[in-house]
Amino acid sequence: MNLAHIGEGPQPDCWEHSDEFSDYEMADMPDRETAELLCSRCPLLQVCAANARHRKPAWGVFGGVAYVNGRQAHLLAEDDPRLQEAA
Ligand code: SF4
Structure with a gap:
């Protein structure tokens, strides 16, 4: 993402x-509310969130959502017990 502007x-x-x-x-991954809070004041929130949904990052919080292997962690949590505490 070019942020020069x-x-x-x-x-x-x-x-x-x-x-x-x-x-x-993994055990310390931000839960859904924490991820939203981390990005809540960001002037790039909307574009960052859209970019992350497109780019599917492997790891980290982008646009107020924690990602794991290209998927939104809170959506994965239903299938992966390691993520259930972070959902
Ligand atoms: S991850 Fe994206 S939305 Fe969150 S603070 Fe950084 S640029 Fe902003």
């Missing part, structure tokens, strides 16, 4: 706190 405006929190968005273990 953002300029001097508000910056996404993931730029300063990338650890909260992707540097965690």
Whole structure:
């Protein structure tokens, strides 16, 4: 994603706190509410969420959703007991 057009405006929190968005273990994955909260003030929320749905990231929070292997973690949780606490 090319973010050069953002300029001097508000910056996404993931730029300063990338650890909260992707540097965690499966057991510490942000739950659905936490993932939404992490991105809730982001000026790029809508475009980031759309990009993530298209790009299907392997890992991390994008657009207020935690992803695992290209799928939304809260949707996977029904099938994977390792993710049930994070849903
Ligand atoms: S919506 Fe995307 S760009 Fe914005 S804080 Fe979340 S992950 Fe970062």
